[in-house]
Amino acid sequence: MNRGGGAALGSGSGPTAAATASAAQKQKTLLQRVETDIGNIVDNFNHLVNVARVNDPPVRNSQEAFMMEMRASRMVQAADSLLKLVSELKQTAIFSGFASLNDHVEERIKEFDQQVEKSDRLLSKIAEEAAASLKELESCYYSSAQRANQIPEP
């Protein structure tokens, strides 16, 4: 939560005050949502626990049963909305984490450049070795006894 807020703030402090303001507003909204949901859960849980008392005379059983179900489903719904909030935060982190993304991209660029250089060097080394081998083989072949034996006898 703090990281998301921090990232939002960090990106906002650069360009404009409007961006900062909107980021702060967004952060406030998210916090509000979190508080609402958690309050919801706590409240419903309280009611559930209260209803546990067995009344005297024991009436309203069905009503209370229905109410308990309703409170329980409300709790679950609040938890679900909290989870959705978390995914939203994750999405925001994915699409706003520019600093780390840029760093990573630059690192990869460096890596790839190094790899390019390495491949180039390797290729030129191979080429040089091939040329050297070719020269050696040619000179071996042409000065070999096998070739000398090719001379037809007059």
Next chain:
Amino acid sequence: MDGKLEVSIDKLPVKRLDHIEENGAEKYPADVSYEEKRLSLIRRIDFAWAVEKDDKKKEKKSAKESSTPWQWQSMVENLQLAHQELSVIIDLINTVEANDAVTVASITRPKPLPHEHLSDLAVSAATKLQCFRHLGKYFKQSAKALDQQVAKEARFYGALIRLQQNWKVKRQRVAATAPSSEGFTIDLFDNSIYDPASIVRPSSISTVLVERDSAGKLAICVPPKSSRSLHFTFLGIQPNTIQGESCKLNPEPLRESEDGPAGDDESVKKTHSMLREVHRAIFDEQVFDLVNREAFNPSVGVNVTGIQENRLQLSLGQGTSVSISLELSSLDDQSSERLDRQNFETAALCSDLLNGVKPEEGKPDSLKKKIPNRACYEVYLQQIFHEHVFVRSKVRHDSGAVRASNQSAKDGPNLLSHFCMSLAHRIFSAKVLIELEKVVSGVPYLQLMSHPAWHSRTSSWTLSMKIPPSIPNSNRTSTPDVYPLKHSIPAFRTKVVVTDNSIKVEGEGAPNVVGLFKGASEDISSINRYDCDLADLAVIILQQVASQVIRWLHEEALKVGIKVTRDFLCISFELEQGETLSLVAHVDPDNPEGCISWWLVVDDGFSEERKLHSDFYDGGSEYRKFLGYLSLDVLYSTLMDLVTLCNGSAAH
């Protein structure tokens, strides 16, 4: 029950104004609390009908007893009615028991006995416990489901974050159209190579949808048959394998049984590979597009002979045609095989039509030798475009210089012609090499050295001939050597340089130069440079070599002190009475036994004219003797014999 049904309609939940006070404040009736609402609803249940019915039943009963169509009919009906009444009464009792808000008139509620009270308490406690247990199960279930959802989300977003580190992930602002789509797309299009002003239509496969698969993991949706790759082929030549030469990645289907971090890694890696495949396919499409654009600018070396939707045919001259095409990669095996076969069928037809010449009959080896490796040229095509267009545009973007863009615009159209000319050069130089090897194999004392030139349109070779050391001569001055000599063995060198399609031969020895032996200045002998054709190459080289041998023999003879004259391919000794004894070289590149043969020609001064008209190949004439294909040692000793002969004749 009776036929008619009574319906009661609630009041609309509209707040009706109760009254308005003097100061204008409006007063509404107070909100009815929940409890009161409940009670009022219960009270509205009208039980009067039950009471009326009882009376009516009694009347009907008495009336029905009189008629007797079926004696049991009435009893059945009575029983049914009695059953109905009983059920109503039981319901009423239950309601009365459950809700103490409704009381039965004129009956006071009996005081519950203690055990009844306790049993009621027990029942309600048990019911509540049951309820709570039920709730507990429900909570556990939801907790498990939420846990799973959390895990799935974590996996999905983890994978997405990892993909984002290498690919451009975009979020769709509007609601996702496809049901399983998550609203994310990966954009694979690289628009940095194009000018900002030009309108470029990104390829249809450049946007890849991200979605969840059935296990909740991240999956990408790549349209089938979308990944095409650049193929480069020589027309008329069937490659050995169609599939083997193109090592395209065949992604395996995601194994869903693998779960956990290792499985996630695997699936992310596979996704990376698939995205890379599509990225490469886009690159190939862009290269093909650029090739097409350049092909229609008139430039040297590019002759377009055929166009199809995904195929471009070029003719390189020398009877060779190539085709550059975009074909489906081997992801979809069946259709691509069919495509490939079709391509090669049409290619074979085309080559016959275009060239009018059948592909070389006879040795398939020589054919293979002539045609360079097609895979390497495919890579070369991609590489030059990548380097000059893509990389340069990135540099252009970084530097922002206009000059660079002008430069690239100039150089741009030359890429394809450079490529075609390189290819033509390679084929031509392979032919040149074959000729040179033929020559070298026919002359045992000739050696071939290749000089790899790191330029795609230049090749060079050196033919060198080592001369056996002469008889040690104390008068012989040591000359500064131009060429580095091994063990002071002199050598003659002839250099053959091929640039694009032209051959330049450069060498010592002078076919046409008035070469007087200059003593110590052997190394400053004239170097001839001339161009020649492929057909004449062998002859010219042999002539060059033979003239070098003649020159050497001439020098050796002069060293020994004999007066000899040298002609183009002949060295002549003067005998007595004006007779000349000549050692003549004859070159024949197609002779399997040897390319340079030596003849001994004797003629008196009177038969010069006859010599011109006589048949040169008459080996049986007394004027000519065929010596054979002599090595340099034998030639030297022959020379010495001739010298002795001359000396002997001079002594007389």
